[in-house]
Amino acid sequence: MIHAQQIKNIIKNSTLFGWLYYWVGVTIVKFLQLFIKPNEKQILFISYSGRQFSDTPKEAFNLIREDPAYADYKLVWAFNRPADFKQAEITNKISSNSPLFFYHLLRSKYWVANSSIDRLIPFKHDNNVYIQFWHGVPMKALGHTEIGLAPLVQHWYDKVAFDYMFTYSDYDLDKFKEVFPRTKRFVNTGQLREKIVERYEGKTxxxxxxxxxxxxxxxxxxxxxxxxxxxxxxxxxxxxxxxxxxxxxxxxxxxxxxxxxxxxxxxxxxxxxxxxxxxxxxxxxxxxxxxxxxxxxxxxxxxxxxxxxxxxxxxxxxxxxxxxxxxxxxxxxxxxxxxxxxxxxxxxxxxxxxxxxxxxxxxxxxxxxxxxxxxxxxx
Structure with a gap:
């Protein structure tokens, strides 16, 4: 029996299946965009492409969840296996592997991620705000400088358009400008990971x-x-x-x-x-x-x-x-x-x-x- 991860690897590493997946996905998204309008107070979070409840997306979630000014916001988490995440603070969760994922994505005004949230299907999202934190300072080569990168992943690096991308310093700011050439605005204020340190030191x-x-x-x-x-x-x-x-x-x-x-x-x-x-x-x-x-x-x-x-x-x-x-x-x-x-x-x-x-x-x-x-x- 072929597992979900094996299917993902086939799609990522095959030029034929990769492009077929991309064009089918883009067609579905463009059709859904005709009918789905975003909820101005809905945020979709995802960490490491749905594998975890962690890192900067989790800290962003905690910041909003604990602030009374955002009490009327709907906070949604996307996971590959939603049943594995039973934390009481997660009141809205969806499957990032479900065909309905793109409905929830388009329905959310804000997207918060530390890797791809669009399932490697970069598309225009004029009504949504894509906030990217990434998952670390780049030491390993990324994008065009990464050797042996799968065609679908390379296409995502070239075409994805973050509305806001947070960086640690001038070093990764310069690197990410090259890796993600379509990013609209870089936010060089450091990362929310510093807040994670403070949170654990204060409460743990x-x-x-x-x-x-x-x-x-x-x-x-x-x-x-x-x-x-x-x-x-x-x-x-x-x-x-x-x-x-x-x-x-x-x-x-x-x-x-x-x-x-x-x-x-x-x-x-x-x-x-x-x-x-x-x-x-x-x-x-x-x-x-x-x-x-x-x-x-x-x-x-x-x-x-x-x-x-x-x-x-x-x-x-x-x-x-x-x-x-x-x-x-x-x-x-x-x-x-x-x-x-x-x-x-x-x-x-x-x-x-x-x-x-x-x-x-x-x-x-x-x-x-x-x-x-x-x-x-x-x-």
Missing amino acids: NVERIKKELGIKSDKKVLLYVPTFRGYDAKEQTTLTDATLERLAKEYVVIYRGHYFSRATQSGSIITADKFSLYKLFMVSDLLITDFSSVFFDFAPYHKPVYLFQPDLEEYQVKRGLYFTAETLGLPVSYSEAELIDCLNKAEYDYDALEALNSRFNPHSGDEAAFAFKSILEHT
């Missing part, structure tokens, strides 16, 4: 999070977050289970894989793939990642970041990078032995973290929150 107890994770040890907590390669790698890409077990003798090791990645089979490791990343940031004493932009969001916690990139050359050829770790001043290792030696060093260069925050994440969450609400008030 670290010891309670550790209890949820089953952490009983007083050892330092090491968070390991490898990214997804998207190709058949010939070289080593992630830490082996043997090395994770070795690290577990000194640290409490938490493994947080990408949603497309395999889980570790190591029995001593805490797997937290569905746990809030920001709660994990709070309890972790250090981070190991590779090419994931997650370290940009971890850096404001002023805790050590280590990069493990044994397949750097292959990754540059098959996926592409905008810059290398050395340009950031972060410690980078190309073998497991090298990583262990790096972790055992007594000193860490915290000045490099401060420089990284100043360059890539200089704004406060309040700036982004104010800008987001201003869009709702003035459009």
Whole structure:
């Protein structure tokens, strides 16, 4: 039996099925636009294309839900599997895989996303306001600079027109201008992810999070977050289970894989793939990642970041990078032995973290929150 994700992959990676999907989708949307008028006080939220209730769309949702000025707004969440999300605060949810999805999309005046909300069918939406937060500072190549990108996805990058796109700094502002050439307005006020940090720090107890994770040890907590390669790698890409077990003798090791990645089979490791990343940031004493932009969001916690990139050359050829770790001043290792030696060093260069925050994440969450609400008030 073919699953929904397999069907999506066939459509994305096949030129024939991709274009067939696109033109059928565009035809249906244009027909629906003749009859459906948006509710001026309805907002549709989606995170990671319907996979999660998380990240900046969730923070935008919380900002509106908790503000009495928006008490009469209808807040709708779109999920691939709505039944999996039972949070009490979600009072309106729909299936992003349903044929009715585009009805709800057109019915909503505002769209809030951190990736594609239009199911890779970019279309004119004069009556709707598309607000894009994206899901991190771009380190990996995107759009035309991304190697081996599926035709349907490339077409989306070229044609999608965000009404507002939020950026962290001048760095990603310049990159996203190239990646999304049809974006109407960039909002360079930082990201709502800063507000997520404030929310958890203000309401969440670290010891309670550790209890949820089953952490009983007083050892330092090491968070390991490898990214997804998207190709058949010939070289080593992630830490082996043997090395994770070795690290577990000194640290409490938490493994947080990408949603497309395999889980570790190591029995001593805490797997937290569905746990809030920001709660994990709070309890972790250090981070190991590779090419994931997650370290940009971890850096404001002023805790050590280590990069493990044994397949750097292959990754540059098959996926592409905008810059290398050395340009950031972060410690980078190309073998497991090298990583262990790096972790055992007594000193860490915290000045490099401060420089990284100043360059890539200089704004406060309040700036982004104010800008987001201003869009709702003035459009």
